Amino acid sequence: MTQATTIHAYAALEAGGKLEAFSYEADELAAHQVEIDVNHCGVCHSDLSMLDNEWGFSNYPLVAGHEVVGRVAAVGSAVSKVKPGDSVGLGWHAGYCGDCFSCDTGDQNLCAAAQPTIVGHHGGFANKVRADDTAVARIPEGIDLQTAGPLLCAGITVFNPLLQFDVKSSDKVAVIGVGGLGHLAVQFLKAWGCEVTAFTSSDTKRKEALELGAHHTLNSRDEKEIEAAAGSFDFVLSTVNVKLDWNLYINTLKPKGRLHFVGATLEPLDLSLFSMLLTQRSVSSSPVGSPASIEQMFEFALQHNIKPQVEVYPMQQVNEAIAHLKEGKAKYRIVLSNN
């Protein structure tokens, strides 16, 4: 059960390089480690950022892939959470310190010493991947494994804020951007019971947002339309990674409303304090969620039949899949399959 293994992966050997077949030796499993047979692995924008060393801390060979769905192949001697054959998922984190306040209070995703799955660790563009048991999420029976991968990063990124900030079913909410994250946010918020407005600048995506469950759409590039929505929302979730006129969006919030960012923009937010002060508004941001919140998400997705819309590529076509994503053509997420 715990023997050393050769893992067959696809790795970039240098920044921006094409992925190549790459094998590495994995030692005997440590007591708390889990080895996962990768069935499917989503391709996320942050995989591309790491492969291209956009953030400056990539090491090569680099095996990306952090939206892993598979079955437990083997477990270390101290693992009781899962057993071989169980369906599991692995997301952005492959381990936590287990000893800080965030870990102790169920916010492992905020652990400052968390081990990212694809930073200094080999990820899921492979036949197998390893992780600490604490980072592995159990996938309930009934979840469609082929489409589930993107829930592990895109999904939990938009689902976790609903838990963290106590979004209520009676809330009026909006999602900025209908893409990989946004198309899941619309589905989650609809199922949450909220009245959902989707902001998008694309006519095609407006139509799709309505099909996904949005009750209304607004043009994210039309100032007048946004101004007319002043004071409308309890919660606005931004999933875009471009700079918009955030003060305009803050003004769409009701008193005590929250503008929450899960899309990362590098430009400063440039917020006018007065648009927040008189109405007690908040602005916030968050990363992925804890393993427990990932498991809650799976239960909720199962109950409400929420699925990422994916395009599936065989794992061997990882380079084609990446090119497709880079071209902005993915609808809405890409999954690599070992099956």
Next chain:
Amino acid sequence: MTQATTIHAYAALEAGGKLEAFSYEADELAAHQVEIDVNHCGVCHSDLSMLDNEWGFSNYPLVAGHEVVGRVAAVGSAVSKVKPGDSVGLGWHAGYCGDCFSCDTGDQNLCAAAQPTIVGHHGGFANKVRADDTAVARIPEGIDLQTAGPLLCAGITVFNPLLQFDVKSSDKVAVIGVGGLGHLAVQFLKAWGCEVTAFTSSDTKRKEALELGAHHTLNSRDEKEIEAAAGSFDFVLSTVNVKLDWNLYINTLKPKGRLHFVGATLEPLDLSLFSMLLTQRSVSSSPVGSPASIEQMFEFALQHNIKPQVEVYPMQQVNEAIAHLKEGKAKYRIVLSNN
């Protein structure tokens, strides 16, 4: 009880003009109105802003004063909340629409149609002032009326966030700025049970902050000292009205921490999203509180012997008082007295 009255006040007749004796006729009291005999009235920076038309919506003659402490002189026919002789306070708001979601849910301070005490309404630099019963706060016996005025604006502005954002006694908190608002924030947070750090650039104020109950002080102008406090606080309350390096302060927050602004800065906040994203931090702001929260504040202040530090001037010396405040010499708040 409800007859018309001549009210003797001090008014500016033009922007920046000295205040002059000014009388006006008040009609018969409306059903829900309360007439207050002003005993004391605090002088707040926003009085100066209104007197000088800094915000562009002042009308003259303008009677400022919105930190009123006094006794009920008369009540309208429908008033049951207070009776003549009761000790009451009046803050930034003299009335609310009574009919919006914020009013209905106890957040009258966020009512978009609230009537400010000194905007299109004559305030408390006078022998009497009138207000709707809903806006009047009852002052419990035992509160020192001479020093209580500043609680009605400065006090509630720093106290209300503790209620609104569920600040816990076990929280580590910081107050940026030890002035009119900050010296009250330090006292409230100490009494709340928190470990309190005061940020100030003044050596004198450092010493005073410790006397007021702060456990620690840090130099608000010393980058290295602030950097060394990274990850320390659950809640940071900014009471200053100048631009600081907010990203530096956001980094003093723990995961899930909140930087809350009650001091108003006109310059954009310039926030880096990444300083918020990885650690799920929030930034927010709020105005004064509801009448019910003002009454909670009075009970809390009484229980914990919290008092504004004030300098008292006779009402007739309102111009001298204003000049003293403008020179930045007030320690920490000024109160005008009719006694």
